[in-house]
Amino acid sequence: MHWRDKMLYELIELAAKLQREKKLPPISYKPKSINWIIDLGGDQPYLKGPFRRGEYRLVEAPFRLRQGKVTEENVKPYLLADDGRYVLGIPESPEKADEAELMHKGYVRLIEEAYEKTKLKELKKVLDFLYSPMKNAFREQIGAKDIVxxxxxxxxxxxxxxxIQTFWAEYLASDLLSDDECDCSVCGKRSAYVRYLPNPVQLFGQSCQLTSFNNPSFESMGKTQTNNVPVCFGCATLVVDTLNYLIREDQHHTPLYISDRNILQSQMAIYWVDDQIEGRGCIQLDEKLFASPIEQWLFDEDTNQRTPPPELKQLEELLALPKTGREQALHLDKTFFHMAVLSANKARLVVREWIHTSISQLLMHLERYAAAVRIVQPTGEKGYLLPLAALIRAVDMSPGLVRQCLRTIYQGALPPTELLPLALQRFRSLKVLSDPKETWRYHSSASLLKLVLTYGKEEANTMQSLNNHCLQPAYICGRLLAVLEEIQRRALGYRIGSTIVDRFYGAASTAPASTFGSLLRLSTTAHLPKVSGELGRLLEEVMKQLDEAGGFPTIFNLREQAEFALGFYHQRAEFRSRHQSNQTNGTGESQ
Structure with a gap:
């Protein structure tokens, strides 16, 4: 089965589940804010309102796609809930009075047809009101675009x-269905197919059609509109309504990439689990938990800092459980996680990515990713799993790179190699290395470097913080630069504008043999005599490791530059942890 068909099939399955749980609106209904209610329950019609947004409950009301100029053949009123032009014939301006009258006539015809089919007494009351002159008294208070x-x-x-809900579905079906029958490309049942899709998918403020076969560029073998990929009315409406539900509900979507300049680059991830998972203890096992690696930062007003979403910590707790404990926590062995990445291309929906994986496989991929991306914080505190949103912002990832990272997180694909030069460029930026406001970017860049270097390897766990046993020359050289910086800082009593890192990091991380000689001479003659023996012994230890590894290499390639960055980052975090600990204990720094 093609991934597109699989995705549509899973959406139909989700729709059935949502309908059973009464979470999905009736067919071709969507949320609306009501401005005015004409109450017909008393002896005389009574006007309630106006209701501003939030003053009256949000309702699920009839909806259909309508576009183009209003004509006798193109009047598409919404059943019972529409704006003042349709309900009462209120024109936007005197010049548009004929248009408003045309809209109102179409609205009345729709109510008449609904009454003929249902014989509901409530619809008879609506028609009596619309036929009466009393409606003119309400026209003065209601605006042309107010929903009534x-x-x-x-x-x-x-x-x-x-x-009314049943009538609306049948009415739209009769209006949209073709005269021919064929097998639905989604459910496979033979029936009449829709000539065009009834409703759009609302994404990033755009109204997007699920298919665009009505355009000449999509015609094939003389077939137009949905003849190319026939879809029955039930599948067409359910897929669109389900997509809109997922995009609307916070539990089921996350904006991945937002571009104000190019709407096509903006991407939204929607996701769901195909069955309920019973959790154990305080861990809530749902789609939001599994989507937490891509969630946005939260803003903590108390600390004035961005923090990871709480579900991310819960995910780490779940991943820390023994595998047998995990299976007991999940209870279900054949449960699947689904994710689609969507973009809006003017009036067409674009599916960028489709991910379908079992929960057991998903946990394995998430564990591998978490181990590779987790790294000690710059302060030396224990590292945590950074949200993808932070990593994206840290290095300004392109939309394509974001999707490749999704495959790494959820499908176990190798991290994209393009991340390495991107993260290195950002890491060695003077501002990132030195500005406290850029600490989050410094942390995120190091996390990405570690991801590329250690993904799927045993070192993913041993390289989360300082590794004194790592004998890679590049890693040792990175540690050495951090040691020399710390010697300089302590020698000058931390009263220093720029350090050797600010001036020499780029050279040391690419051409160590020609850079470290002068740095070592400066440190041993000017700075080392002013500090404690502890740093001197550490310097000797690092230099001994480097000699055993073959001395200073002439030049580092990109991968070695990343190893250098990790060594520097780890050693620097270790110093800052000790410094913070000494300040907390009131002992100060030994000189």
Whole structure:
């Protein structure tokens, strides 16, 4: 089965589940804010409103795609809940009075047809009101674009009745279906297919069609519109309504990349789990937990800092469980996680990525990714799993690179090699290395370097913090630069504008043999005599390791530059941890 068909099939399965749980709106209904309610429950019609956004409950109301100029053949009113132009014929301006009258006539015809089919007494009351001159009294208060609907009792609106919902689905189906029958490309059942899709997917403020076969560029073998990929009415509406539900509900989506200049580059990840997972203890096992690696930072007003989402910590706790404990926690062995990455290309929906994996496989991929990306914090505190949102912002990833990272996180693909030069460029930036405000970017860049170097390897765990047993020359050279910086800082009592790192990091990380000689001479003659023997012994230890590894290499390639960066980052974090610990204990730094 093609991944596209698999995705549509899974969306239909999700729709059935959401309908059972009464979470999905009726067919071709969508959330609307009501401005005015015409109450027909008393002796005389009564106007309620105006309701501003939030003053009246958000309702699921009839909806359909309507576009183009309004004509006799192109009047598409919404059943019972529409704006003042359709409900009461209120024009936007005197010049548009004929258009408003055309809209109103189409609206009345729709109510008449609904009454003929359902014989609901409530619809008879609506028609009596629309035929009466009393409606003119309400026109003065209601705006042309205000949403107006009807009510016959205090508990519900008329369009919320099941008979109205059934009629609306059947009405749209009869209007949209072709005269031919064929096998639906989603469910496989033979039936009449839709000539065009009834509703759009709302993404990044764009109204996107699921298919675009009505355009000449998509015609094939003389076939137009949805003849190329026939879809029955049920599948067409359910897929669109389910996509809109996932995009609307915070539990099921995360913006991955937002571009104000090019809407096509903006990407939204939607995700769901195909069955309920019973958790154990305080860990809530749901789609938000599994999506936490790509969630956005949260802003902590108390600390005035960005923090990872709470689900990320819960995920780490789950990954820390023994594998047998995990299986006991999940209870289900055949549960799947689904994710799609969507973009809006003007009026067309673009599916950038489709991920479908079992929970057991997913946990294995997440564990491997978490081990590779986790690294000690710059302060020396224990590292944690950084959200992808932080990594994206740290190095300004392209949309394509973001999707490749998703494959690493959820499908176990190797990290993209393009990350290495990107993270290195950002890491060795003078501002990132020295500005406290850029600490998060410094941390994120180091995390990405470690991801590329250690993904799927045993070193993923041993390289989370300082590794005194790592004998790679580049790693040792990075540690050496951090030691020389610390000697300089302590010798000058931490009262220093720029350090040797600010001036020589780029040269030391690419051409160590020609750089470290002068740095060592400066350190041993000017700075080392002013500090404690502890740093002197550490310097001797690092130099001994480097001699045993073959001395200073002439030049470092990109991978070795990343190893250098990790050695420097780890050793620097170790110093800062000791410094913070000494300050907390009130002992100060030994000189």
């Amino acid at each position: 609907t009807f009510q016959d009792d205090e508990e519900s609106l008329i369009f919320e009745k099941s008979e």
